[in-house]
Amino acid sequence: MAIDLDLLxxxxxxxxxYKKNEVIINEGETAHFYFQVIDGCVRMFNSNDxxxxxxxxxxxxxxxxxxxPLFIDEKYPATATAFQDVTIIKLSKEKFLKILDxxxxxxxxxxxxxxxxxxxxxxxxxxxxxQKPEFRILAFLNSNKKSSDSTKELVPFTRQExxxxxxxxxxxxxxxxxxxxxxxxxDIINHKxxx
Amino acid sequence: MAIDLDLLxxxxxxxxxYKKNEVIINEGETAHFYFQVIDGCVRMFNSNDxxxxxxxxxxxxxxxxxxxPLFIDEKYPATATAFQDVTIIKLSKEKFLKILDxxxxxxxxxxxxxxxxxxxxxxxxxxxxxQKPEFRILAFLNSNKKSSDSTKELVPFTRQExxxxxxxxxxxxxxxxxxxxxxxxxDIINHKxxx
DNA sequence: CGGTTCCTTGAGGATGATCAACGAGGGTGG
DNA sequence: CCACCCTCGTTGATCATCCTCAAGGAACCG
Numbered sequence: 001m002a003i004d005l006d007l008l009x010x011x012x013x014x015x016x017x018y019k020k021n022e023v024i025i026n027e028g029e030t031a032h033f034y035f036q037v038i039d040g041c042v043r044m045f046n047s048n049d050x051x052x053x054x055x056x057x058x059x060x061x062x063x064x065x066x067x068x069p070l071f072i073d074e075k076y077p078a079t080a081t082a083f084q085d086v087t088i089i090k091l092s093k094e095k096f097l098k099i100l101d102x103x104x105x106x107x108x109x110x111x112x113x114x115x116x117x118x119x120x121x122x123x124x125x126x127x128x129x130x131q132k133p134e135f136r137i138l139a140f141l142n143s144n145k146k147s148s149d150s151t152k153e154l155v156p157f158t159r160q161e162x163x164x165x166x167x168x169x170x171x172x173x174x175x176x177x178x179x180x181x182x183x184x185x186x187d188i189i190n191h192k193x194x195x
Numbered sequence: 196m197a198i199d200l201d202l203l204x205x206x207x208x209x210x211x212x213y214k215k216n217e218v219i220i221n222e223g224e225t226a227h228f229y230f231q232v233i234d235g236c237v238r239m240f241n242s243n244d245x246x247x248x249x250x251x252x253x254x255x256x257x258x259x260x261x262x263x264p265l266f267i268d269e270k271y272p273a274t275a276t277a278f279q280d281v282t283i284i285k286l287s288k289e290k291f292l293k294i295l296d297x298x299x300x301x302x303x304x305x306x307x308x309x310x311x312x313x314x315x316x317x318x319x320x321x322x323x324x325x326q327k328p329e330f331r332i333l334a335f336l337n338s339n340k341k342s343s344d345s346t347k348e349l350v351p352f353t354r355q356e357x358x359x360x361x362x363x364x365x366x367x368x369x370x371x372x373x374x375x376x377x378x379x380x381x382d383i384i385n386h387k388x389x390x
Numbered sequence: 391c392g393g394t395t396c397c398t399t400g401a402g403g404a405t406g407a408t409c410a411a412c413g414a415g416g417g418t419g420g
Numbered sequence: 421c422c423a424c425c426c427t428c429g430t431t432g433a434t435c436a437t438c439c440t441c442a443a444g445g446a447a448c449c450g
Contacts, residue, residue: 354397
């Protein structure tokens with residue numbers, strides 16, 4: 001679900017590296033570029049007054065991010081930073097839109113991508129509203145699970161990251177996780193979470 | 196942001212009327228149709244176990260809804276019912292997708308529409324996480340305000356509807372509204388809200 | 391005027407947030 | 421190798437807030 005790298009470079013795209021926590025997009029900025037992750041992960045989030053953060057999503061290898069403001073005349077609704085050291089390919093808005101016009105198949109891919117995003121955001125808000133910390137955390141874990149079989153996988157997020165994604169506080173996440181471990185819904189081995 | 200009615204009819208679309216509260220889409224169903232509101236409003240929402248509802252959005256005159264599952268292979272993530280008596284035009288999924296293929300300009304319109312939806316959903320989740328009933332209600336009111344000037348408009352939603360949209364309880368909404376009235380953030384005249 | 395829907399208020403309780411303190415692990419430099 | 425630091429995890433106590441439950445009032449419509 002990304003544009004071919006050769007094609008991007010042909011159109012003059014440039015790769016850029018960002019160090020962990022470096023800001024890539026600032027909330028409220030005007031959109032000028034198409035971004036696609038080559039290596040690493042990016043985190044999009046909002047901060048409120050008292051420093052509490054809400055993670056909108058993670059975008060990793062091969063995924064694009066921050067596209068919606070390129071199509072509509074709106075500012076970025078969230079900030080994006082490098083979750084780890086990350087390499088990103090950037091293309092100007094004008095050229096990106098021109099690619100979409102020239103290649104209907106690519107435009108269609110983005111239509112599908114946007115539809116997926118809406119679908120997953122709809123599920124997320126439904127789950128978040130549903131109150132109950134345990135429920136929210138389970139929804140988060142499920143949405144990030146790769147294989148859907150029953151073998152437990154290591155969850156690659158810290159408790160703080162889970163808190164940011166679910167809108168809860170760290171302590172609440174920790175307490176909910178302990179309870180879930182007691183109920184065998186997850187495993188915790190050496191502080192690591194398996195689900 | 197909708198398909199021309201004549202075009203839809205040319206392709207065999209049919210208009211259908213639904214009575215208030217009649218179900219149009221069931222959560223979990225497979226998507227078979229493209230829906231476009233001709234007259235009235237539709238509400239999309241989720242219910243949880245204890246009957247609490249969360250409104251994902253309202254779709255009124257001329258707007259389409261429930262498109263994402265047509266593009267991706269997913270079930271409907273929410274239920275849609277007639278908010279009032281409503282007339283809706285329906286077109287089969289196959290024909291809808293064919294129209295998109297034949298008219299790139301229409302496909303582009305939908306890409307833009309999907310981008311707008313994502314943008315507004317991102318803002319919504321950001322606001323909902325932000326806790327504070329008053330804050331959530333203000334965000335809801337702002338997102339539904341037509342003109343952005345300072346003249347106050349009648350808010351066409353009941354307190355229950357505001358509660359469903361913000362994930363709060365009616366009583367909480369009522370108390371927050373009273374407080375906001377005292378602070379002159381809104382007017383309440385004869386139980387009606389002006390913002 | 392009777393019924394329905396919506397609004398309102400109060401009291402009480404549950405729960406997640408907050409605050410504070412400490413533990414554990416991993417990496418770095420002396 | 422050890423000391424230090426820094427990030428992450430953990431726990432307990434207290435507090436504020438929203439939910440819950442219950443009851444009644446107001447507006448609207450046939």
